[in-house]
Amino acid sequence: MSGTSRAAIDGPAGGDRPVVEAVNISKRFGSTVALSEAGIVVRRGETHALVGRNGAGKSTLVSILSGLTAADAGAVAFDGRPAPPLGDRDAWRQRLACVYQKSTIIPTLTVAENLFLNRHARGSGRLIRWSELRRDAERLLATWSVEVDVRQPASTLSVEQRQFVEIARALSFGARFIILDEPTAQLDGAGISRLFTRIRDLRAQGVTFLFISHHLQEVYEICDQVTVFRDARHIVTAPVAELSRQALVAAMTGEDVTMPEADRRPPSPGAAVLLSVRDLVTRSGAEISLEVKAGEVVGIAGGGGSGKVEVAEAIVGLSCPAGGIVAVDGRVLRPGSVPDALAAGVGLVPQDRHREGLVPLLSIAENVTMTVPHRVGRHGIISPARRDGLARRTIADLAIKASGPQVPVSDLSGGNQQKVVMGRALASHPKLLVLITPTAGVDVRSKQTLLGVVEDVRRRGTAVLVVSDELDDLRICDRVAVMFQGRVVHETAQGWSDNDLVAAMEGVDLHHV
Numbered sequence: 001m002s003g004t005s006r007a008a009i010d011g012p013a014g015g016d017r018p019v020v021e022a023v024n025i026s027k028r029f030g031s032t033v034a035l036s037e038a039g040i041v042v043r044r045g046e047t048h049a050l051v052g053r054n055g056a057g058k059s060t061l062v063s064i065l066s067g068l069t070a071a072d073a074g075a076v077a078f079d080g081r082p083a084p085p086l087g088d089r090d091a092w093r094q095r096l097a098c099v100y101q102k103s104t105i106i107p108t109l110t111v112a113e114n115l116f117l118n119r120h121a122r123g124s125g126r127l128i129r130w131s132e133l134r135r136d137a138e139r140l141l142a143t144w145s146v147e148v149d150v151r152q153p154a155s156t157l158s159v160e161q162r163q164f165v166e167i168a169r170a171l172s173f174g175a176r177f178i179i180l181d182e183p184t185a186q187l188d189g190a191g192i193s194r195l196f197t198r199i200r201d202l203r204a205q206g207v208t209f210l211f212i213s214h215h216l217q218e219v220y221e222i223c224d225q226v227t228v229f230r231d232a233r234h235i236v237t238a239p240v241a242e243l244s245r246q247a248l249v250a251a252m253t254g255e256d257v258t259m260p261e262a263d264r265r266p267p268s269p270g271a272a273v274l275l276s277v278r279d280l281v282t283r284s285g286a287e288i289s290l291e292v293k294a295g296e297v298v299g300i301a302g303g304g305g306s307g308k309v310e311v312a313e314a315i316v317g318l319s320c321p322a323g324g325i326v327a328v329d330g331r332v333l334r335p336g337s338v339p340d341a342l343a344a345g346v347g348l349v350p351q352d353r354h355r356e357g358l359v360p361l362l363s364i365a366e367n368v369t370m371t372v373p374h375r376v377g378r379h380g381i382i383s384p385a386r387r388d389g390l391a392r393r394t395i396a397d398l399a400i401k402a403s404g405p406q407v408p409v410s411d412l413s414g415g416n417q418q419k420v421v422m423g424r425a426l427a428s429h430p431k432l433l434v435l436i437t438p439t440a441g442v443d444v445r446s447k448q449t450l451l452g453v454v455e456d457v458r459r460r461g462t463a464v465l466v467v468s469d470e471l472d473d474l475r476i477c478d479r480v481a482v483m484f485q486g487r488v489v490h491e492t493a494q495g496w497s498d499n500d501l502v503a504a505m506e507g508v509d510l511h512h513v
């Protein structure tokens with residue numbers, strides 16, 4: 001860190017000093033500039049949103065604020081005091097904690113062990129007293145009104161419970177500044193409102209939040225300040241109430257953005273049925289029957305626990321159903337076999353890109369062409385030039401922010417990784433494209449690109465199945481089947497209103513099928 005900028009933020013500690021003040025932060029990864037003289041000031045007791053397109057530099061800033069990455073230049077101060085040395089993890093833990101989308105708790109240990117094991121074991125030289133550990137954990141969770149049985153293995157926690165446990169753990173280290181990195185991405189409507197209630201309660205108790213989200217309506221609902229990054233730079237910081245939605249989007253993108261909508265022309269009556277699902281029943285009892293024709297986009301909507309992802313995973317072979325038949329272009333698929341689904345012409349964007357989507361250490365080119373060796377070589381010999389050519393087209397078509405096809409996928413931001421998954425699904429020229437929550441974690445402009453690509457492929461005759469609870473995703477559909485508690489409870493064709501659809505997803509629809 002440079003001496004001059006450190007001097008600029010040195011001063012008396014505490015008082016009115018910001019909880020965190022990052023000034024003139026620059027960071028490069030090879031030739032990529034992740035942050036260029038960017039900064040943020042977060043004041044005590046506020047809930048401050050950090051927004052920006054995929055690759056804008058948000059995660060890099062968080063990683064610098066958390067002491068996990070060193071900045072090339074610039075200075076960070078907490079409560080007016082310079083940040084501790086990188087290696088002093090305890091000191092960082094007392095200042096802030098970050099609750100990531102991916103859990104940092106150990107699934108095989110109990111909640112109590114996750115909360116206390118390191119601390120109890122460290123340096124004490126004495127045996128762990130399990131009853132003491134449990135009581136401490138219960139007391140800690142009770143202090144922050146988290147209702148969870150501390151004896152249960154962490155693997156059994158819901159996403160919501162896990163986040164609350166991680167927040168309580170952070171507070172127990174003394175941190176009063178918490179970074180929430182896309183906390184609502186995996187929650188349903190009810191879970192989101194419980195999280196927001198919790199944030200408001202904690203804020204009243206003096207906890208400060210930095211809230212990262214691609215859902216701008218959430219920023220308006222829960223935050224009082226917003227900072228926008230674009231292309232590695234700080235663009236604006238303003239009270240949320242003073243920045244219109246349009247101005248916010250313009251700050252993020254440098255332009256105005258409108259989402260694509262379905263062009264609402266029904267597929268021709270003679271169009272071939274490319275997906276036929278008959279009486280499919282998943283292992284946990286969710287059921288669906290549906291058809292998708294060439295050139296048609298059909299949605300399966302539903303909140304958390306509706307069964308929409310389960311049925312989608314059974315359709316594409318990610319799980320083995322208990323019964324029913326799935327056929328792609330007349331060919332019946334082998335249950336539970338993704339390779340068979342791919343061979344039959346399915347292109348897939350799975351929900352969990354970390355687990356099923358990508359090989360992070362391989363390049364964009366290798367990931368995009370993984371399922372289409374025949375398109376990039378002959379007789380089993382891959383042509384690097386053809387492979388890179390195909391990857392370059394994908395990078396251009398999907399506006400992936402990367403310096404070239406050889407960049408490892410692990411170096412890309414989350415939203416750009418999602419575009420690589422989409423690129424791979426399209427590389428096989430699928431007859432049927434199945435997208436499971438395709439725009440989760442994707443910024444507004446990238447969403448527009450991804451959904452625009454769906455419009456293009458459907459015009460070329462691909463059948464598309466979109467499985468999502470995002471209205472923007474569902475708006476491109478010709479028809480939507482809404483699931484609730486494992487059943488399709490509502491089907492709606494063109495002309496549906498957002499309100500009807502949301503009501504049906506929440507299980508309060510009046511026109512049940």
Ligand SMILES: Nc1ncnc2c1ncn2[C@@H]1O[C@H](COP(=O)(O)OP(=O)(O)OP(=O)(O)O)[C@@H](O)[C@H]1O
Pocket residue numbers: 029030032033034052053054055056057058059060061401410411412413414415416441443
């Ligand atoms: N370890 C790394 N190695 C190389 N490049 C990286 C690394 N981490 C981030 N980058 C690059 O730095 C830039 C900023 O990425 P960052 O992850 O901070 O963006 P972000 O705003 O969090 O995006 P998203 O919303 O997609 O998560 C991107 O171009 C990314 O590819």
